[in-house]
Amino acid sequence: MTGPDEVHALDRSSPMPLWAQLQQELTRRLQAGAFDQEFPGELELVEAYAVSRYTVREALRRLRESRLIDSAKGRGSWVRRGGDSNPPLGSLYSLFREVDAQGIRQRSIVLAQEIVTWAAAAEELGLEPDTPLFHLERMRLADELPMAHDRVWIPAEVARPLLEVDFTVSGLYDELAAQCGVSLAGGRERIAAVIPTQRDRDLLTVPADVACFQIERISTVQQRRMEYRHTVVRADRYSVLAEWSPQGYTVAAEPLDGPPKASAET
Incomplete structure (x- = not known):
C-alpha cells in the first residue's frame, strides 16, 4: 500500500x-x-x-x-474541509462535466466580453435597469462541433476583473472564484424546449427541423442574485436526464450516445 x-x-x-x-x-x-x-x-x-x-x-x-x-x-x-463534497448539479454544469468525462475536447469561441447595461438582465438579478454588468457570450464547442450558445451577466462591481481572462479554455466559475473571490452557492434553472432564433440557428448550425433546449439560470451567493445565464443547447446532440429517490430529485444533462454528429450545415 x-x-x-x-x-x-x-x-x-x-x-x-x-x-x-x-x-x-x-x-x-x-x-x-x-x-x-x-x-x-x-x-x-x-x-x-x-x-x-x-x-x-x-x-x-x-x-x-x-x-x-x-x-x-x-x-x-x-x-476543502467539511460541507457538501458533491459538485453543483445544475443541468448546464452537468452537461459540460459529462462531455469532459467522455474525453471530448471542449473549447469556447468568445463572442463578447464587456461591461454593458441591459435592463432585462438587471431585472433578473434584482438590480436597477442601468446597473453596469459584466457580459460574457461564448460559443461552446465539443470536438470542434457547436454544442451551446452561452450568455452570462454578472454585476460589474464583482466581475470586472474577468475582462482580462482568456475564456477560450477557462471556466467561468473557476475564474470567478480565483479572480473575484466569489463562489456561487446555489440557484435555480428553467429548462424549456424552444424553436431557436435565427441567430442561434446560424451559430449552432441547427437544421431547420431541429429544436433546442433553452436553459435559464439564476445563481446566488448568500441569497444575493449574482449570475443570470441564458444558454441554448442543441437538442439533437444532448438530452436531459432526471433521477429521483427517497433522498431527493435531480435533473442533469448528458450527451446522446456516440460522438456528436455534424449536420449537413456544419
Whole structure:
C-alpha cells in the first residue's frame, strides 16, 4: 500500500491525458490524507510531476469542480474541509462535466466580453435597469462541433476583473472564484424546449427541423442574485436526464450516445 506522501510518476505512454492522470493522482493522495498542513503550489506540482503549468492548472480546475479543493487569487489552493463534497448539479454544469468525462475536447469561441447595461438582465438579478454588468457570450464547442450558445451577466462591481481572462479554455466559475473571490452557492434553472432564433440557428448550425433546449439560470451567493445565464443547447446532440429517490430529485444533462454528429450545415 502506498502512502499519501508518495509521488507516483505519470504514464506518458497512456492514452489518458496527463492532466487527468494528475487529477487522479492528487485525488488518491487527498483521500489518503495528504496535504493536511497545506496544498502544494502550481510550481511545486510542476516540478514534482515533471509536467507543464497548463497540465497542473487543468488538474486543479477539475479538483475544484469536484469540491476537493478551493482556490483564490493570491492565496493559492487548500483542501476543502467539511460541507457538501458533491459538485453543483445544475443541468448546464452537468452537461459540460459529462462531455469532459467522455474525453471530448471542449473549447469556447468568445463572442463578447464587456461591461454593458441591459435592463432585462438587471431585472433578473434584482438590480436597477442601468446597473453596469459584466457580459460574457461564448460559443461552446465539443470536438470542434457547436454544442451551446452561452450568455452570462454578472454585476460589474464583482466581475470586472474577468475582462482580462482568456475564456477560450477557462471556466467561468473557476475564474470567478480565483479572480473575484466569489463562489456561487446555489440557484435555480428553467429548462424549456424552444424553436431557436435565427441567430442561434446560424451559430449552432441547427437544421431547420431541429429544436433546442433553452436553459435559464439564476445563481446566488448568500441569497444575493449574482449570475443570470441564458444558454441554448442543441437538442439533437444532448438530452436531459432526471433521477429521483427517497433522498431527493435531480435533473442533469448528458450527451446522446456516440460522438456528436455534424449536420449537413456544419
